[in-house]
Amino acid sequence: MKRPAIFSKILRSIYLLLNLGVIVWLFLCKWASIHDPAHKPTLLSLISFSCLFAVLANIIFVISWLFSRKKWRSLLSLATLLLCWNVVRPLAGINYFGSNKITPDAGGLKIMTWNVHMFDLGEWTKDKTSRAKIIKLIREESPDILCLQEFYWNKNEETEPYTAILQQMGYPFVEFSVENQLRKRTITSNAGKNDTICTGHAIFSKYPLRNEQRHELFQNYNMLSVEVVIDSTHTLSLNVTHLTSVGFGRKEMDYIQEVKSEGVDAQEKNKSKSLLRKLYTASARRADLANQIDSLKRRMDYPIIICGDFNDVPGSYVYDRVKGKLADAFIAKGAGIGRTYQHIFPTLRIDYIFFDDTALKAEGFERLNVGLSDHYPIIANFSLRKP
Numbered sequence: 001m002k003r004p005a006i007f008s009k010i011l012r013s014i015y016l017l018l019n020l021g022v023i024v025w026l027f028l029c030k031w032a033s034i035h036d037p038a039h040k041p042t043l044l045s046l047i048s049f050s051c052l053f054a055v056l057a058n059i060i061f062v063i064s065w066l067f068s069r070k071k072w073r074s075l076l077s078l079a080t081l082l083l084c085w086n087v088v089r090p091l092a093g094i095n096y097f098g099s100n101k102i103t104p105d106a107g108g109l110k111i112m113t114w115n116v117h118m119f120d121l122g123e124w125t126k127d128k129t130s131r132a133k134i135i136k137l138i139r140e141e142s143p144d145i146l147c148l149q150e151f152y153w154n155k156n157e158e159t160e161p162y163t164a165i166l167q168q169m170g171y172p173f174v175e176f177s178v179e180n181q182l183r184k185r186t187i188t189s190n191a192g193k194n195d196t197i198c199t200g201h202a203i204f205s206k207y208p209l210r211n212e213q214r215h216e217l218f219q220n221y222n223m224l225s226v227e228v229v230i231d232s233t234h235t236l237s238l239n240v241t242h243l244t245s246v247g248f249g250r251k252e253m254d255y256i257q258e259v260k261s262e263g264v265d266a267q268e269k270n271k272s273k274s275l276l277r278k279l280y281t282a283s284a285r286r287a288d289l290a291n292q293i294d295s296l297k298r299r300m301d302y303p304i305i306i307c308g309d310f311n312d313v314p315g316s317y318v319y320d321r322v323k324g325k326l327a328d329a330f331i332a333k334g335a336g337i338g339r340t341y342q343h344i345f346p347t348l349r350i351d352y353i354f355f356d357d358t359a360l361k362a363e364g365f366e367r368l369n370v371g372l373s374d375h376y377p378i379i380a381n382f383s384l385r386k387p
Contacts, residue, residue: 022057023080029054030084033320038287045283048316052091052347087315093334108363112143113307113353114377118152122187130372139169144206149242149309151202171204175212177224201240215296217289234384237302243310244285286312290321303359309351326354329380333365340376353380361385
């Protein structure tokens with residue numbers, strides 16, 4: 001009779017140690033949300049990417065202890081979840097009830113942000129009609145303000161007149177901020193020898209735009225800021241940016257897929273180190289950009305909207321720094337995990353619409369499940385509060 005009792009006691013002790021391990025894991029995620037990797041770089045800053053799994057592990061322990069004789073142990077993970085609420089809450093939208101979908105007659109202010117990946121110029125989606133489909137989707141959704149990252153234009157607007165097409169769709173007010181100039185042949189073979197394109201972020205608006213500013217952040221990275229005049233009593237400060245990506249090429253993406261399916265052997269460890277180095281460097285750079293954006297926000301005269309591709313996850317240092325006291329449109333009206341990036345992991349929500357909830361009220365949020373870019377477009381609908 002003693003052996004089973006001892007064996008059971010050992011199992012409970014091991015289970016308790018595992019519980020303490022996932023508690024430490026979640027506290028490390030909380031630490032990463034307040035630690036600035038731009039000033040003190042560390043690999044632990046990358047732990048934010050695992051935060052969702054740390055939360056799920058703690059929830060599992062809360063539930064499992066409730067079915068044991070030592071139910072009080074469920075309080076260990078429950079208390080941890082509450083103490084780490086600042087990184088737990090942004091991970092999922094819980095608005096499963098009520099009318100949160102955006103309908104054509106919703107009214108109010110409709111904002112759409114989308115990394116269009118240069119309109120699939122390199123035909124990465126293997127769909128030769130993707131460019132026409134992107135334009136068609138924008139026409140169907142008809143947002144009041146359209147914010148695009150990785151938008152591009154070239155001098156030969158006769159063959160690729162995206163700016164003119166969008167203007168003809170009812171967007172007379174346009175601002176564009178250049179990030180890069182690229183040789184077109186490096187992206188597609190359907191280009192002349194000396195063809196170059198400009199890429200960056202663009203704002204297309206049905207409302208007048210004024211006081212355009214291009215805030216230089218680091219090298220080619222910048223934030224485009226404009227004032228949107230909605231009516232005589234409402235003016236908004238709209239900001240669009242695209243923060244440092246990891247810069248994975250096709251070889252790295254193929255390797256990640258291989259690791260996910262087959263694991264890593266000893267000969268592949270150098271590749272893994274290279275991936276970690278890129279993740280680590282990009283994380284520190286994004287933190288520096290986020291610090292600059294936080295400083296710029298403090299100098300803006302009107303209620304703020306910040307949207308774009310931040311290349312970082314909810315609960316991270318970058319997320320917290322850029323968001324600050326603003327509200328997250330997905331958390332306000334979205335549901336589920338809200339994945340916005342199509343590759344690597346199914347948990348990557350890296351595109352956002354942050355807004356001043358003292359001036360705007362979120363009425364709806366939607367992520368469009370279309371595979372026309374490596375990112376999904378997101379849309380939020382707002383009503384204007386009385387000034």
